[in-house]
Amino acid sequence: MILEILGHSYQYELEKLTRLFFPNEKIHVVFEKRTQSDAEPLCSTEIRDGSARVFCRFGEKAWEQNVTLENVQDPELQIASMLFCALKELTGYTPKWGLLTGIRPSKLLLALQAEMGNENARTYFRDRFFVSEEKTALTESVASREEAIIRTSRPDSCSLYVSIPFCPTRCSYCSFVSHATTSPTAKKLVPEYVSLLTKEIAQTGAYAKSLGLRLESVYFGGGTPTTLSAEQLESLLAAIDSAFDLSTVREYTVEAGRPDTVTRKKLDTLKNGGVTRISINPQTFNDAVLREIGRNHTSALTESAYLEARDAGFHNINMDFIAGLPTDTPDSFASSIDRALRLQPENITVHTLSLKRASRLGTQNTQVERAAGLAADEMLGYAYRNLTENAYHPYYMYRQSKTLGNLENTGYAKSGFECIYNIFMMEECHTVFAVGAGAVTKLKSPHGKEIERIFNYKYPYEYISGFEEILARKEKILPFYEKYI
Ligand code: SF4
Incomplete structure (x- = not known):
């Protein structure tokens, strides 16, 4: 070409x-x-x-x-x-997002609304960029809910992200830096990793306190944070508790993505440590598809982990699904969404398989990918219709390059359960301190739009060997704020 x-x-x-x-x-x-x-x-x-x-x-x-x-x-x-x-x-192919290639369509729509009013913005967005009616409605809904959350961020707000780049095994479609603890080399790194992480948390909390920042949300992501033992989780939660003032925290999330890592002891530890929101991710409720993607658990185990989390007192649970998984079909995806609806988690997040991942699974032909993109689109359409009909509102959406059909990832929530961290992070509302391997701290000026990033080393072994350098990089935090206060 x-x-x-x-x-x-x-x-x-x-x-x-x-x-x-x-x-x-x-x-x-x-x-x-x-x-x-x-x-x-x-x-x-x-x-x-x-x-x-x-x-x-x-x-x-x-x-x-x-x-x-x-x-x-x-x-x-x-x-x-x-x-x-x-x-x-x-x-003969019509991309649903028209000629929009950016990752945040709602940001564009919000800017248009500010410039020309809601009705004109809708028409312009749909007609000028060739966006389908369905994606325009999705963007409008996301934009209005995002805006309400963005407004709750204050100049002195901050959030904290904790990276746990370990998983029990590696899913075949994974493109994250995550180490399977089935590998003895990776498993050996975990205790030292956790110990250094508590030190980085202490240092970061000291900066946040000395700047008088107000912690709004905490998010443990990965990887699968619940790959750690209950004791290791407890030491991290305790480190956060002593380093930060948690009295202002509105949301405290730990991803417990893989149900094969969830135990009652860990759930109780999280609950007692102040965690308010967890994520238990089926990805699909089809056992054959689970096997195909290399997940070592059944859908029954996902459901029992979910019920255990309810029993442990979690009232805000997210479930992730992926549209376009290999061998999954629109009918099977619809059954997964229906089963999630019966379980009634507060959040349901629907991702689209990224082609980076898909290409590793052998779909490197344009026609095959286009067909997979159309199937993924049918799945997203089903999710949108059925979730919105059942009181789940789309509140958060982003697009990645190289997803099947160039489609989107959307967070749905029951009213009042929207994940505020997702919005704060995506919309760069305030500083997000990030600790651990692969974490990127984004410093944001309190009253402006200036952003400065501090990168941690990507892999756990580098994090451990280069830990002093990581602490030294964080020394940029105070001078950054001094420029704007
Ligand atoms: S659970 Fe997530 S991070 Fe871990 S291997 Fe699977 S896709 Fe990757």
């Missing part, structure tokens, strides 16, 4: 747009007209003498349009629209 960029500088967006239609093809970007053989697929985009021209040719089929830019305010959007129409017509 050749993409000609002639007389303009919109390569980045146009290349991303072309990739929506041809996720697996090599796209050769060229900046001058090339003589190609007719067999070579071509997208030519050109701005010259006040006009935009798009010409695409795939085999026998061709599409061409010339538009004057005389009264056009945004030439980039104009030429992207033309390219989108050409690709849509020539491939």
Whole structure:
């Protein structure tokens, strides 16, 4: 595939747009007209003498349009629209998100609403970016709920993220840095990792206290934090309790994602340590699909871990699902959602399989991926309709590159149970201190939009060997705040 960029500088967006239609093809970007053989697929985009021209040719089929830019305010959007129409017509494929390639559609909609009012913003969002009616409604719902949570963040707010990059085994689709504790080398790292983590928590808490920051939310993610023993979890919860003032914390989440790591003792430890929200992630309730993705547990175990968590006193539980898992079907996915609805967790998060993960499972052909994307879209549609009909509201949504069908991840919640950490982190409302391997602290100026990141080493063994350097990097925290207070 050749993409000609002639007389303009919109390569980045146009290349991303072309990739929506041809996720697996090599796209050769060229900046001058090339003589190609007719067999070579071509997208030519050109701005010259006040006009935009798009010409695409795939085999026998061709599409061409010339538009004057005389009264056009945004030439980039104009030429992207033309390219989108050409690709849509020539491939017969209509991406539901139209030509939007950004990760936060709700942010764009909120900006449009502020500029032109809700009704005009809706029309502009849907028609100008070719977003489907369903995705427009989803974005509107997310935007209104996100905004309400964003408003609760204060200039002196902060949150804390704790990274536990260990899992009992590795799922076949996993693209995170997470070590399976079935490996003796990884397992040996855990005690020292936990011990150093308590030190990093102490140092971070001291900075937060000296700055007078108010801790709003705590989030343990991974990996699977409940891979740790009850004693190890207890030592981390105690470290947080003594390092931070927890009296202002509105939400305290620990991901207990894998049901095969959940025990009553760990649940009681979390509950006693102040945790208010946990995540128990079925991903699917289909046992054959669970086996296919390398999960060593059954759906019955997920359900019993969930009921045990209820019994231990958790009133805010999330369940994650993934649309597009290998061998899963729209019918089986629908059964998973129906079963979740019978269990009534407060949050249900529906992810789309990322192609990074899928490609490792062997779906590297555009046609196969497109079919998988259409199936994933059917699954998301089912989730949206059935969850919203059952009093779950979409409140949080983001898109990743390389997901099946370029689709989204959406958090649904019953009213009043929206995960505030997800919004604060995604919308960069305030500083998020992050501790542990792979964690990235995002410092945010209290009254402005300035962001500075502090990166920890990615892998647990580097975290351990480079721990002094990690502590030294955190010394940037106070000077950052001094600039803005
Ligand atoms: S539970 Fe999550 S982090 Fe752990 S291996 Fe599976 S996908 Fe990766």
